[in-house]
Amino acid sequence: MTPSAHPSLYVAPSLEDALNALAERGADGAPLAGGTWIMRAPLRHEAKSPAFVGLGRVAGFGRIEVHDDHVIIGAGVTHARLAEALRDIPDLQGLAAAAGRSANPAVRRAATVGGNLCTAGFAAADLVPALLCLEAEVEIASRAGVQRLSLEAFLAARATLEPGRLLTQVHALRSSARSAHARLPLRKAGDYPVAILSMAVMRDDAGRVVRARVAVGSVEAVARRWPALEAALTGPPLDAASAERAATDLAGEFDGREGVDAPGWYRVAVLPALARRAVAALL
Amino acid sequence: MTVDAVMEFRRRDARDKLTGRTRYTIDRAAPGMLHAAVLRAEVASGRLVTVDTSKAAALPGVRAVATAADAPGRFGIGVSDHSLFADGQVRYVGEPLAAVAADTPEQAQAALAAIEVAIEPLPAVVTMAEALAPGAPLVHPDWQDYEVLPVGGARAGNVAWEATVVRGDVDAAFARPDVTVVESTFRVGRQNHMAFEPRAVVARYEEDRFHIETSTQVPWTIRNATARFLGVPASQVRVTVPPVGGAFGLKFDVAIEPFAALLAKKSGRAVRLVNSREEEMLTCLFRENAEILIRSAVTSEGEIAGREAVVLMDCGAHGGEQIFLTTMTAHTLGGNYKLGAVRLATRAVYTNTPPNGAFRACNGVYNTFALERHTDEIAAAIGMDPLELRRRTVLGDGDLGATGQVFEGDVLRPMLDRMEALRARTTPHEVDDGRLYGRATTVGTWFVFTGPSAATVNMNADGSATLVTSGVEIGSGSMMQGLPQIVAATLGIRPEDVIVRQADTDAAGYDVGVGGGRQTTSLGAASLAAAQDVRAKLLAFAAQLLEATPDDLVMANGRIEIAGPNGKGFTIAEVAARAQAALGPIGGTGAATRTGVPSMPGCVAGHFIDAIDIPVFAVHDCEVAVDRDTGHVEVLNYRVVQDVGRALNRSAIGGQIQGGVVQGLGYALHEEVSIDALGHIRQCGFETYRVPLAGDVVPVEVDLFEGAPSLGPLGIKGAGEVPILNVGATVACAVANATGRRVQELPLTPPRILSLLLGREPDLALPHIQPAFADNLLRPHGPEV
Amino acid sequence: MPTDMTVNGEARTSARDPLTPLIDVLRDEFHLTGAKPVCREGFCGACTVLVDGEPTVSCLTPVAMAGDCDVVTIEGLSSCGLTDIQSRLEQGDAVQCGMCFPGMVMTLSHFLAHTPQPNRDEVRAALTGNICRCTGYERIVEAALAVAGGRAEGRR
Structure with a gap:
């Protein structure tokens, strides 16, 4: 093992500095935000990257901007701060719940939005399905410039992202939709959820659903939208029982992942109940 | 002289513990202290071809290296089948192969990585079914050569120990025309203590003696076991014990102390060895997994004319505590009720898995689960209210226990009345949110290990x-x-x-x-x-x-x-x-010491305790709500009437009951250990092994039952161990009542409950337990010939 | 690369590798053994310390991330005698093995400072990341509610 020329952790003071440091470190480098995943690498028997670049001091990484038509969330925003900032915003309640109920209070104070989205090995990330429902986009910065791509595209590419790139912020659109986040921990709280169903629904004046976004997390290795359920929800007024029935009919689309915490069939089997709960939270 | 020692006296160690001043073993250090680490096997079974430590020993900072050659002795509670290091054969994932001590923990880890190991894989038996299969590979091929400390237990091959109880003519009871025969099968997984302080030790070698400072419950066992492993007189070992950060039975056996002692002697320096959490998970000395078949012949009036049972206890790769605990079936599964005739067989089975050990109310928690669920199945079969069946049949004054000991005093019956009164004082929980509601009352028999x-x-x-x-x-x-x-x-x-x-x-x-x-x-x-x-x-x-x-x-x-x-x-x-x-x-x-209450001659074989000096009884009751969509069980309330003899300190006992019940709730609902086909424990820490959190518990309503006969000083009984005894039983019975399903396994995790509700779960079959009692025995019940 | 920080009001410098968990620096380098490394995965809370006033799991915090921060451990919190929550825990006979309490006290001190009149469910939720294996939690929850109740009485 050749020791890296760089310290094991360099705390970058600015974005420019962080990008330079990541570029210099190349394949040896990796960003470190809250540390709540990376610091557990030894428990997973994973090697740590030789040279982390700490993002905790990067100016602007912790910003949350709530505009009338969109919201910008810096990658360094912690779950706790996000939940607090979105507490009273009706259309972002799903995201607020995802941020406010994940893990436990101390981890929520440390774990960041960027970390949650970038950790390819973490299937139970709460923010991912919530942001998929908001059709979020992410900004990826490198010394070459800034690139913006959909969260879906990012999820597909994140494991093979080239060195020197950094997720800097998340853009989500605001709307008249209402959102909810149904998660299922095995205990009352404190677990990673074995299944997550996030939902954002826009209704007309008569209460009919004109647009539905549903995303499922933790059931498969990577969270994804559930277009068939979205279609089933669209048209009639929102109704918990019919959402549950539709989810029951459609749940076979998912191939639940086997885990130490729960078998694959279970993750799929609880989706109808989560669909019902999510809808109930919107009524 | 009468002594009134009843007090509401607060513990003197609370302040230091609250301010972080208490120095547990993990907080202790000595000048020049070395850091030790243990190399552990990564396969469940194999022939150990090479352990070459020469490169490791030459690394910077490495001060001592120890292998099997340094620890020739064997130790065991009943059978000396435990060597400190794997001795030519690897028997479980996590078995020690070598130990090192170095100036820093990093150097110690580097030394482990430099040890060259060659293991030739052998077929493994990971489950008791595999271990008991005809022609199964033997975990201890040389089992016949081991020293056996007490005589009487039958042993052969992968059966490390077999204890039997026979009282009366069970065949005749089952043949009676007026009885209904009820048969139940049960299976439980392992439970991890998750003591906050891992096994930890600081050892020194001074003036030709070992001084071992360790986190243990059994200083004298550490002294004697270390001496046996290292082949030195026990008088050369001194053990002192700082405050222990949780134990629950985990620290009732020798653990890592001999490694540190050995390395201290070799290096001439103080040596610190602390298990990582992963090592704690891997080598937990769990509460054992068990499989139970129980069959009863019962009259329409609820009289239990005959009962027979076979209990399989997984001891893992060493007999350890399980050999002793085969004794406990007689007093737990054989407890609670008046029995006409009874026969019980308990077999401790070797597998290529990490060794199991002691855990609060060892053996009792799952046997009580099995017995109480079986009792409810009997009640259903004869159409009697389960509480009424218990009132009629619980042990009372002058009744015989399974081994023929005579129980004194009516205790359980009045305790059932007290439970009814306790329940009447609290409002029943209303569940009108679509969940399934159930309630249950169970009884339990435990003892004081004098x-x-x-x-x-x-x-x-x-x-x-x-x-x-x-x-x-x-x-x-x-x-x-x-x-x-x-x-x-x-x-x-x-x-x-x-x-x-x-x-x-x-x-x-x-x-x-x-x-x-x-x-x-x-x-x-x-x-x-x-x-x-x-x-x-x-x-x-x-x-x-x-x-x-x-x-x-x-x-x-x-x-x-x-x-x-x-x-x-x-x-x-x-x-x-x-x-x-x-x-x-x-x-x-x-x-x-033990007073020695007599059993009936000829009733027991292979038992370490024939009759229990100080019985302890418990009555538990709870209400649950079960989510039919997700399988989540919520315990709505929990009540305990506990036989304490005499309560010296009600607050202290109350704390033990709340804590013990909550550990039991973990066992009943959340705490799952699974072992994969290669013999690896899948749960590696607090993320995957789920103990109850603050949101998962309820305040336990407690009524202390005083005045039952006790040979204990001042009429007291042990009060800290028993609170966990019937929690699994009570929750399981309540869930069975709520769901109408046959609850046969613990823990009742949401996937398991949903599986039951969806009918995904086939009825539990245990084909490695023979239908005819006698076919399960290595030799007919009786003294060793 | 040394890391400067303030620990319990004193300026301290760690010489450890910047990725070293803060818990190891506190315990092994600064000999503050009150915080306990129990799970090293952020689930048990026994290593909780305050970093710039926020309860932080020091097992998952690289020491460099605590650079220039104000760190308070259970030793620092207790330097002027027992705090309210510690007194209530002592009076309530809540302590058993005690390993979780340094972290419990840090979490509850912060929680009670920010939530003056919590209900039972809020206390429990605040303790989601602080495991106790001995006590079954109720006396800890009672102690927290008693602190809040005592304050309410004090105002009357």
């Missing part, structure tokens, strides 16, 4: 007393509350003025250890005797000073006085000081 204990009380000239025992404070508070209360009450001084010495095998006499509910009873009995010895000496001396007879004197409130108004007298300090000057310092010693 046995040898020693105590010395030194009366100090300042009026304080020093209590010296081999007791350990593991968190239960016995050393902080019960024991000083007993000594203080006997000597008429304040409990604050009793100094309690923590275990040091050089200072105090032998003790079995802290566990089995024995601390306040056995150590209490020894402490009481020692204090009475001191009391008699002080009274005799004071009588001379006061020109009275000892019978005329009262000893209370820090004074010895002539009884009666305005009685002349002295402070105890003054008497102690004057006695010290005249006679030398006043001290007393006390000892206690």
